[in-house]
Amino acid sequence: xxxxxxxxxxxxxxxxxxxxxxxxxxxxxxxxxxxxxxxxxxxxxxxxxxxxxxxxxxxxxxxxxxxxxxxxxxxxxxxxxxxxxxxxxxxxxxxxxxxxxxxxxxxxxxxxxxxxxxxxxxxxxxxxxxxxxxxxxxxxxxxxxxxxxxxxxxxxxxxxxxxxxxxxxxxxxxxxxxxxxxxxxxxxxxxxxxxxxxxxxxxxxxxxxxxxxxxxxxxxxxxxxxxxxxxxxxxxxxxxxxxxxxxxxxxxxxxxxxxxxxxxxxxxxxxxxxxxxxxxxxxxxxxxxxxxxxxxxxxxxxxxxxxxxxxxxxxxxxxxxxxxxxxxxxxxxxxxxxxxxxxxxxxxxxxxxxxxxxxxxxxxxxxxxxxxxxxxxxxxxxxxxxxxxxxxxxxxxxxxxxxxxxxxxxxxxxxxxxxxxxxxxxxxxxxxxxxxxxxxxxxxxxxxxxxxxxxxxxxxxxxxxxxxxxxxxxxxxxxxxxxxxxxxxxxxxxxxxxxxxxx
Numbered sequence: 001x002x003x004x005x006x007x008x009x010x011x012x013x014x015x016x017x018x019x020x021x022x023x024x025x026x027x028x029x030x031x032x033x034x035x036x037x038x039x040x041x042x043x044x045x046x047x048x049x050x051x052x053x054x055x056x057x058x059x060x061x062x063x064x065x066x067x068x069x070x071x072x073x074x075x076x077x078x079x080x081x082x083x084x085x086x087x088x089x090x091x092x093x094x095x096x097x098x099x100x101x102x103x104x105x106x107x108x109x110x111x112x113x114x115x116x117x118x119x120x121x122x123x124x125x126x127x128x129x130x131x132x133x134x135x136x137x138x139x140x141x142x143x144x145x146x147x148x149x150x151x152x153x154x155x156x157x158x159x160x161x162x163x164x165x166x167x168x169x170x171x172x173x174x175x176x177x178x179x180x181x182x183x184x185x186x187x188x189x190x191x192x193x194x195x196x197x198x199x200x201x202x203x204x205x206x207x208x209x210x211x212x213x214x215x216x217x218x219x220x221x222x223x224x225x226x227x228x229x230x231x232x233x234x235x236x237x238x239x240x241x242x243x244x245x246x247x248x249x250x251x252x253x254x255x256x257x258x259x260x261x262x263x264x265x266x267x268x269x270x271x272x273x274x275x276x277x278x279x280x281x282x283x284x285x286x287x288x289x290x291x292x293x294x295x296x297x298x299x300x301x302x303x304x305x306x307x308x309x310x311x312x313x314x315x316x317x318x319x320x321x322x323x324x325x326x327x328x329x330x331x332x333x334x335x336x337x338x339x340x341x342x343x344x345x346x347x348x349x350x351x352x353x354x355x356x357x358x359x360x361x362x363x364x365x366x367x368x369x370x371x372x373x374x375x376x377x378x379x380x381x382x383x384x385x386x387x388x389x390x391x392x393x394x395x396x397x398x399x400x401x402x403x404x405x406x407x408x409x410x411x412x413x414x415x416x417x418x419x420x421x422x423x424x425x426x427x428x429x430x431x432x433x434x435x436x437x438x439x440x441x442x443x444x445x446x447x448x449x450x451x452x453x454x455x456x457x458x459x460x461x462x463x464x465x466x467x468x469x470x471x472x473x474x475x476x477x478x479x480x481x482x483x484x485x486x487x488x489x490x491x492x493x494x495x496x497x498x499x500x501x502x503x
Contacts, residue, residue, distance in 0.1 A: 003267040004259060005226060005231075005266075005269060006224065006231050007029065007225040007270055008222055008223075008224040008269075008273075009026060009224075009238070011205050011221060011223045012203055012205070014058055014060035014318065015394070016063035016067065016204075018061060019061055019063070019064025019065070020063070020065075021222055022081050023225070024067075027068060027072055027199065028072070029269070030226070032072070032199045032227065033074060033199065034079075034198070034199070035145060036144030036145055037077065038076055038078065038144070038147065039146050040066065040147045040149055041146060041169065041170070042056070042057035042083055042100075042149040042151075043083065043150045043151040043153075044085050044094045044100070045086045046094060046213050047087055053054055054214075054217045055096075055153075055212065056098050057101050057215050059098055059208070061149065062100060063103045063106070065201055066106075066109060067107065067177070070107055071369065078110060079108075080110035080115055081100065081111055081112065082137065082139055082140070083109070083114060083169050084113075084114035084137075084173075087177060087423060088428055088455060089425070090480070090484050091113040091115060091482050093479060093484075095111065096479075104305070109210050114139075114172060115172050115491070116491045118137070118138040118429075118495075119136065119138070119172055120136065120137075120138050120141050121133050121135050122134060122135070122141055122195075126256055126257075130186040130190050131179075131190060134190060135172070140219030145285070146198055147197060147200070147201070147215065148166055148200045149202075150200070150462075151166075152202050152207040152224070152239075153207065153208035154208060154210050154211070154240075154284075154285065154286045154287060155212050156210070156288070156323050157184060157290055158249060158318070158324040159286060160236060160242065161212060162202060162231050162233040163200045163202065163232045163233055163236075164192065165188055166267045167188065168187075168188065168191070170194075173424075174495065180319055180320065181310075181317055181450055182308060182317050182318070183310070183318060184251075184318070184386075185248040185319065185405075189249055189252035189253045189254070189281075191257070192253050194283075197227075199227060200224075200226050200228075200229060200232045201225050203221060203223070204220045204222040205222065207219075207220040207284070210285055211287055211326070211330045213330070214327075214330045214333075217428075218281070218432065220239070220277070220280065221482065222272055228404040229253065229258065229259060230250060230254050231260055233247065233250050234262070235263075235266065235268060235274070238278070239277045239278065241278060242286075245261070290316060291303045291326055292305040294326065294329075295340070297343055300340055301345060302345075302346075303347070303350065305351055306349070306352055306354070308352070308371055309352075309387070314485065316364060317371075317453070320350075321350050321369040321452045323451075324451060324452050324456075324457045325350075325457055326452045328458045328461055330466070332458070335470075335473075336467075341349075343466065343467050344466045345360055345362060346364050347359060347366070348366050349368060349372055349374060350366045350374075350449065351371060352371065356376075357374070359378065364443055365378065365443060366445055366447055367385045367445070368447050368457075369449060369454055370387065370391075370445065370450040371450065375386050385444075385446055388448060389450065425484050426481075426484065429455070429471070432459045432460070436460060436464070445460070447466070449462055455474065458470055
């Protein structure tokens with residue numbers, strides 16, 4: 001069989017002209033000729049020049065790719081750049097802070113904010129799929145040539161976010177949170193069944209370590225290119241000294257036949273030898289720690305982890321609330337180095353916990369997520385927290401018999417699919433803040449949801465920890481809300497357009 005070809009190219013700086021030359025050379029070597037409706041999908045989960053400067057595909061990288069695509073495309077009907085940023089965060093806000101509008105305008109391309117356009121159901125073919133169908137933006141379903149532009153980053157929930165994981169940004173908020181728990185790895189594989197990229201270029205010039213929203217920059221000086229997501233991600237794993245078998249969604253995607261995950265099945269080329277890359281990345285850091293082991297004794301925050309309801313990952317929910325808590329604390333740490341010592345004591349509880357919590361004096365408790373449960377006494381009062389996980393529309397009727405050690409899949413089907421709840425930014429913020437206020441005098445509160453978002457976790461931590469709330473940072477708050485109302489207006493206008501067009 002013909003091997004999938006992957007290129008690792010040297011690129012030590014964010015120079016659009018140099019990047020354009022490297023991308024064009026790579027496309028020619030891979031035999032790539034974009035045509036039809038061409039859609040570029042970068043990773044812009046969150047962007048801000050001072051608060052979140054390393055979380056996204058850089059504008060210089062997009063500039064170079066757009067230049068190469070414009071030069072090499074044949075019979076192009078449309079060239080567009082589309083993305084859905086992190087949960088509830090308007091993509092308009094992130095694109096502006098990433099510097100994208102000027103770059104897109106320069107190349108006369110079109111901007112598509114996925115949350116503002118029509119969402120359409122798409123069937124998921126094949127066996128071992130988590131769901132029978134999912135919902136994606138119309139431009140994604142209609143595109144002829146998808147170009148995937150991920151950022152090379154470590155990830156606290158899936159270890160690495162490369163080309164496969166970048167597809168999470170294809171869904172709007174409501175559908176995106178569905179199965180964003182112990183089934184996250186299965187969900188990523190499902191997204192590959194819906195649409196696969198024709199070309200992949202990974203921004204690994206400055207990679208991200210540890211977290212996805214506030215990563216520590218790491219100069220890798222590379223651009224990785226290919227046409228197969230599994231092959232590209234396999235090479236990415238080796239670049240960061242990681243066994244591809246530990247990237248569970250890669251295992252699932254490869255098992256379904258989407259590509260190889262062994263180096264001897266990949267034609268590796270380019271001017272940056274893998275051995276040389278690995279020598280440079282010896283100190284590359286991941287964040288693969290359980291949240292109950294994450295905080296030291298000096299921290300005002302602690303977490304008790306129980307048992308989770310799905311048997312394939314009953315010991316931990318890597319794709320859910322624990323990861324939100326990790327991302328949230330890193331946002332606080334970026335705000336202030338001593339924030340954990342300044343916080344009032346908070347205990348987070350995830351999963352089903354039995355036995356006494358042994359709370360410290362004045363320690364508040366946040367039971368986190370639909371699957372949280374506990375029964376015991378707090379201040380002499382009998383308290384019972386009941387799990388509502390079965391009713392949230394995400395539990396599968398057939399359990400996934402997959403273990404993190406060997407990543408095997410069985411035929412898993414959810415009970416549904418059900419229409420997910422709204423994840424409107426202002427509605428969620430208001431609801432969460434009201435919930436906090438109602439429990440202001442209580443030692444405990446149950447934060448319901450599956451999964452609790454990072455923004456909501458920040459609210460709970462700020463309110464009960466009595467520290468400054470990053471969600472209300474003036475550098476974010478005003479421009480973020482302006483972008484939100486712009487998003488709502490454009491979404492409404494698009495719906496009117498579809499209505500009058502009879503679609």
